[in-house]
Amino acid sequence: SYPNGIPGLGDTFHKIYFCLLQVEAIEKRCLELFGRDYKYSVIHNTNGEVCGHYPRQIVYLEYECTEVQKDRFESTVQISKLQDLVNRSKLARCRGRFVCPVILYNGKHICRSSTLAGWGELYGRTGYNYIFSGGSDDTWTESEEVPEDDSAVRNGDSQLFDKVRGHDIKLLRYLSVRYICDLMVENKKVKFGLNVTSSEKVDKAQRYADFTLLSVPYPGCEFFKDYKDRDYTAEGLVFNWNQDYVDAPLTIPVCFTNNLNIDWSEYQSWDLVEQTQNYLKLLLHIINSDDESGLLVHCISGWDRTPLFVSLLRLSLWADGAVHASLEPAEILYLTIIFSLFFLLWQIFFFCFNFLKHIVSEKFSAIRKQRYGSLSLFSLFICHCLSPSLLLFLLQSQPCVDDGVMLLSVLRRKNTTSSPQMVVWSKPPPLDEHLSHPLSEARSSSSSSSNQSEHSVTRTGSSPLAVPGRRCPFPSERQARLEAVREVFLAAYSSTVGLKSSAPSPSGAISGLLEQFARGVGLRGTNTIV
Template sequence: MSIASPETLKGLMATYFNEVKGTDRIVSSSYKRILNKTLKMFAVDYPEYECLDNQKKILCTTYPTKIPLPHTASRRDQSSLEELYELYANSSNTRARTRFVVPVMSYKDKMICRSGSVLCCQPTENVKKDSALLKKLKISTVSNFMVYDRSNPSSKILVGLSEKEPEIKHYYSDVKLEKLPIRAVPNLKCFASYNYDFTHYMYKQLETIGFLKPKIDLSQHLVAPNNDQNAPKHINFMKLIELYFERMIQILKDPNETGLLIHCLSGWDRTPLFISMIRLSLWADGLLHSHFSAKEMAYFLVSYDWYLFYHRLRRRLQEKAELIHFVVYMMQFLTDSKFSLNNTPQRVRKLKFEQLYNEFLPGYSSILPLVKINDPPHFKIEC
């Protein structure tokens, strides 16, 4: 097999970095080979999966042309795929950039879904049908990672379902909205300049979080810079990520929760960041993709969660915002039992994340010279 083949992570990263814009990418042979390989890998965990056709009946131009649905998602009440298609199509009309709600994995029959945010000024009928899809997927909680810009009152993006008009809010009354606001891209532009060590990097945008009153109490983690109690307080960026991730694990552990939807504004930066973290945690626990080696897991992570569901890799790397790298880097700090869904020993999780990083790094590093970013240091882990 050629090292430049899309079947290798190095080949995948090269294809990803050089991909053409818009719908032209879906007709390339490399795209089709990556999609077909990813679908075969998806089938290992979901052998009865069905595919939503997103090519002949385009629902979203930045989603895969074939969208695999975990079998539990399509067979909860024996709904036909055509009936489900209509629900997905309406969600496409309701969500930002037509990035509709779609399940991408499951845990104990709980659907874990991703999407863009709900657009403001939606006709009641659209919202009604979008909420019907959430009910079909049994989504009980929405983790919203958006940061709303109060300086832009003309924004067409909804802060959260609770902000909607009462008659529309009614249709989402069965869904709990958890505001977990964070700005990822602006902060990760500093990742390389910190020599890929974010352990002391401070998140300095709490003013964008405070008024949203997130679910988690951050007060005990706030720090006054230079002990100046009059200055705006900051929080460690990785601690904020950790707290948000722990909250999502708590949701998945809760027997009263039936499904989780994760979204940010467009669903292609912060959304895959947290979706990937959940996927990797489930893999380390042996609860999902348990037959995947570290090499296979690295490939599937990049191909499915980022490439096929679209993320502006070239643009983000040119901005030095290394989101995919940060996800794999961050996992070494999420090994404690509170991040595990089945109390997997910490040493086991650490070892698996180390193996994953060592498989991920060579393929990822191969594209960094294209944007003049120095190679990240070799993964170091304390046992």
């Protein structure tokens, strides 16, 4: 019963059909997860007609809301207008990967894309579209031309660039994007002596001069092979900035460097951990600026470094309760992988989630917390009114890190000045100190939590009062949420892909990972085999 009498072809069709059913189920589940917290619209890209490198359904988040608020507000963007701008602007960027909003934070769009297309790709794509559209190309029939009073030099090249990049700029402005963060280590990507891509920072006509451009060079996928060769250890791994093709300087406006306490002049000496931490701090600082402007992040093709930082932003903001607030750890992990992280290299894919252990600190939080609020004043009050034993009980159960620390410091001062009793806090080792390898972390995560040594609060003249290790110091909600995502990921990754396989099957590995996460979000039962 093989079609056309070709053995095996029927099985192939069945596999393709089964994969399509899987994709539809995954898409449906992702839309449901988006819909928990947002009103959204969809740009359909079923056959890749908009962009062959983006999902089949491109989700545009309109505003944050609860279920009962879904139809109470109106979006500031018309989806038909947005889709029209997308179709006109996609030629401006490499591989047609147009500016796409992927995170909505405080009404601001965080977008991703590839870099600007060079003349070779631009002419190739416009020629292809012209031939296969029967001689009519929307890029050329658009009635909106460049203003006549533009004094730039006019020739065929500049007019074409004016037109397609002009559409790209219109899309950026329609999405209220002001800041463009370029992760390329090059000014232009060069292959075989030809400039194959460009970037906003070297646009000769200064078309993007009204935007705030940040050049934050970050190593690409080739560098992460070194990460794998070093047994997936990012500490001490420093990029070689002296290579011939590396010519993009670090360029950051002064307004974004004042309050971060980072010596940016040392960036070439940072290892992969410190560099990623500092760049993430910068991006969080930008989106927390007082204006209502959005952010675009891109590298060259937009499918390794770009989704890495977009995913870290999504997970960091989620850990603060600022985006996707209703999602559980397995759900945000599922959503992040589907819409951001189909990397070409598994090394970057693994690095993204394993790196979460380096951003659990409150200094990466987008939420500005007041250290000495009303609860702290209440802490001052109870320190003078309650017995030491009750104080210690409250100290153990204190949910707020800053106020718990303040309560302890006030208690110390009280006992030092007015009582012979002393309180000594034994600081535990870092949570990851006992883990020597990422793979061993996944295997020992469940057992290590139950076997952690206890620490104690000791009072002079009395026996130590045991305090569970997780309370010493108090883990913040942010830390607990990020650690939960990381544990789910490591468990699924080690059981499907693994860290030692030199050439895992991409389709099999992806299917295994998605199966693990799908079970976590209720998409499939535990007895289903992919």
